[in-house]
Amino acid sequence: MADTTAFELVTPARVMISRDAGMVVAPGVEGLFGVLPRHAPLISTLQRGVVEVYDNGQVTDRIMVDGGIADVAEDRCTILAERAEKLDAGNQAAVEAQLQAAKDNGQDSVVDFLEAVLVALKA
């Protein structure tokens, strides 16, 4: 069996990430959990937090999700999240633009999430 997990992060708007990963750490409601290949099948709800994708022991992607569901099987890990933003410096301008748009439309829950993303980006 391959020593990677087929990781997918899907939002209603698009499939955000779909690739093989060494390990995925997800913010479950009962605490962070790591998903390595051959993980026992698990369905867990997620809370707001950061999903970290590891390759060869290094973090290669960090994505902030606003709650969601993780579906883990032996060879794959699928995360469904209503809102998700990549945490990398290149994304900051885009997040700020979305934040402004959300504020203009009075979408409080979106504003709340995007502000948390910005805080995490600056940290």
Next chain:
Amino acid sequence: MANLKDLKNRIKSVKSTQKITSAMKMVAAAKLRRAQENAEQARPYSSRMSAMIASLAAKADASSAPLLLVGNGKSDNHLLVVVSADRGLCGGFNGGIIRSTRRHVLKLQAEGKTVRLLMVGRKATDALKREFSDLFVETLENIQGTAVQFSDADMISQRVQSLIDAGEVDTCSIVFNKFVSAITQEVTFRSLVPAEIDDAGEAEVVEGAIAPNEYEPDENAVLSDLLPRALTTQIYASILESSASELAARMTAMDNATRNAGDLIDRLTMEYNRTRQAAITTELIEIISGAEAL
């Protein structure tokens, strides 16, 4: 005999109409591609969601299952979410929705059930206002087009959930135009509460049976977290489908209009030329007979 100036004006006005319809067709075609992409990109999310629901629903026992999954066993009060367009000029798109809604409401009422309507889109709202305005729970506009927001679907979903929780409605379904292809859209009813589990999901259940899942925190908690999301997702997917259908319908309608305008112009031009020639002939005859009379 129609006079030349009238014909000329007529041709001019048909030509400008044709320009408008062909521009609208172009715009609809361009937007359609975007809307179709959006609808396609939303599909993985909803298909995975329904697969998960299906595998959970198979395990949940009916007595303790959440209301959203199985309903409350009654079907006296029905909520119908009607998705139509905000704008017209799209052929039978709105007409189809309005007709089916009316028929469905009358049928349910004849069965002695109470029906409530949650209207999305201005066209159906306007058309059904006179007959059914006392059934309207809420009317929403301006949430369609190329940029359908998930938060709008969320808002509708929360509204539906609050009605269900309050026991004001027992069952809920949504009616929208399903996007089949660029030239076909079909009016589709889908049950939201109780949840409709599609065939693709059932195939997944069999797979799931081989690998028993663990649930964190536990099955019921996961299920009750998942169901509102699934409801929202279904509403979102329906609105996306409807938006794509609307643009496709408009594209086809405007294409036909452009072609009809072309035919009309051809006919009018023929008549114009005929009239012009007749006038010239008459003038010539007048001149010749005038000259002969000398």
